[in-house]
Amino acid sequence: MFLLRPDKPETEQDEAMFDASYKLFCERIIRQRLLVNNEVLRMGQLRKAFIDMVKANEGVDASNYRQDLLKKRLAQDFPQLAFHMPTKRNVCELVFAETLSKDALVDMLPDPSGTETTQSSELSQTDSDNETGRTKCQTTHEDTRTLYTAALFLKRLLSDTPGMSCPWPPTSENVNVTESQTVVPIGLYNLLSWIIGSTEEPTLDHYVNIDDDVHLKVLSVCQDIVYLASKGRKQTPKSLALGLTVRHLTGSSRIVSLLNRLGHCASWDTVLSLDTSLAQLTLVEVSHHS
Structure with missing residues (x-):
């Protein structure tokens, strides 16, 4: 009878996959975009960026990589990140630095429609920020006017x-x-x-x-x-x-x-x-x- 080392649980194997791409992803997206630039991104956007990066760097299709595994991995490696689930069910979870002020958070919020990006792993920062700012201001002004009129x-x-x-x-x-x-x-x-x-x-x-x-x-x-x-x-x-x-x-x-x-x-x-x-x-x- 042979003594064999038990296989790692499936979740541990999944979390350790694409390690090289994950490190690159953390450097370019998490540290630069979220921690340095203080941006607010959706978990769906982060997963898409990670999948694109794996495809570009390792030539592997990682489309089956689950979003909850990526979130768990990020939460362990970056305790300074905050995860917020909006009340709307069709809007994806938001990710941002916990040190972000409330006013800055409102200004940096992604498009309220919740539509996920289909762009490259770099997430087209300039176009996305400009469009988000316009949509957010218009929606907030209209909502305020509607509520005030009702009041x-x-x-x-x-x-x-x-x-x-x-x-x-x-x-x-x-x-x-x-x-x-x-x-x-x-x-x-x-x-x-x-x-x-x-x-x-x-x-x-x-x-x-x-x-x-x-x-x-x-x-x-x-x-x-x-x-x-x-x-x-x-x-x-x-x-x-x-x-x-x-x-x-x-x-x-x-x-x-x-x-x-x-x-x-x-x-x-x-x-x-x-x-x-x-x-x-x-x-x-x-x-x-x-």
Whole structure:
């Protein structure tokens, strides 16, 4: 029976492949482009550059070389590199020096479309940088204008929202989920529903239809915004009901005041006034029946 040295794991063999081209790749691309020039490149671009370099220097087709193996190899050899995965699924992972400032990172970002380069291993630096800069500035300006316009539209809606119209003090008939929806503008409700991905129905003609449990959460956030936008002058079913409930459960003015400062419920004075008014209303109703 022979004792044989076990073969290296397949991953180790793969990582050690194309060593000469890898060293050249690290010198020209990683050290020069990322660490010295402070560029931001995508993992797909780095893999393409590495494959091209192997083909040019060793005459070997390395198109099967996996991107995760190259990333692991780079992470081990260059701990000063940072890897960032954008939220968009169709955009490849970004690679850059961790010392890169936030402002410089924004300026150096590749084309937001996520399209991978098909150019040589040198990545056509001048043309790519110029095109990236133009696209990034245009996209950022347009996004900012769109968001700002939407914010002004919602601000106008919130300003025109009358708030609760029932007589004081509001009773259980006025402080419920159904009445909560009447103080929330359709545009605000639908926007939050779109933001969290609960619906893709593009309409402002009516409240979009979402799951009941999500509906309560969206309605809650919307009421907070209505209350905040009016600086507490427009009460909502949530601001009153939550404050009154916490007062009855805890009797703590500090907890109610804390929730009020966070924008979730009415002030302690308002809650106390509501509680007193409801008690007086109850006494009047009892005296009428007796």
